[in-house]
Amino acid sequence: xxxxxxxxxxxxxxxxxxxxxxxxxxxxxxxxxxxxxxxxxxxxxxxxxxxxxxxxxxxxxxxxxxxxxxxxxx
Numbered sequence: 001x002x003x004x005x006x007x008x009x010x011x012x013x014x015x016x017x018x019x020x021x022x023x024x025x026x027x028x029x030x031x032x033x034x035x036x037x038x039x040x041x042x043x044x045x046x047x048x049x050x051x052x053x054x055x056x057x058x059x060x061x062x063x064x065x066x067x068x069x070x071x072x073x074x
Contacts, residue, residue: 014054016047032056034063 012027021044029038033053046055048064055061065071 012041014044014047016049016052016054018049021047030054032060034060 010027011030012023013025014030015022015024023041027041029040030044031037032039032055033048033051035056037056039054039056044054046058046061047053048055048061048068051064051068053064055064062071066073
């Protein structure tokens with residue numbers, strides 16, 4: 001692995017806040033806690049402040065809330 005990987009080619013470390021997030025370590029993406037899919041930072045819209053987890057979309061966010069017992073399962 002001699003390939004140079006700049007700060008934009010690795011996962012970012014993020015602190016998830018209410019309505020915003022703070023980048024603690026630069027990177028260009030995070031990994032969805034439910035699906036394992038890569039989420040580009042500029043497309044990050046769903047996360048849990050309580051669990052400090054990112055989600056790729058509203059479906060993954062809903063699944064996480066159901067697993068945490070915060071929403072009923074269908």
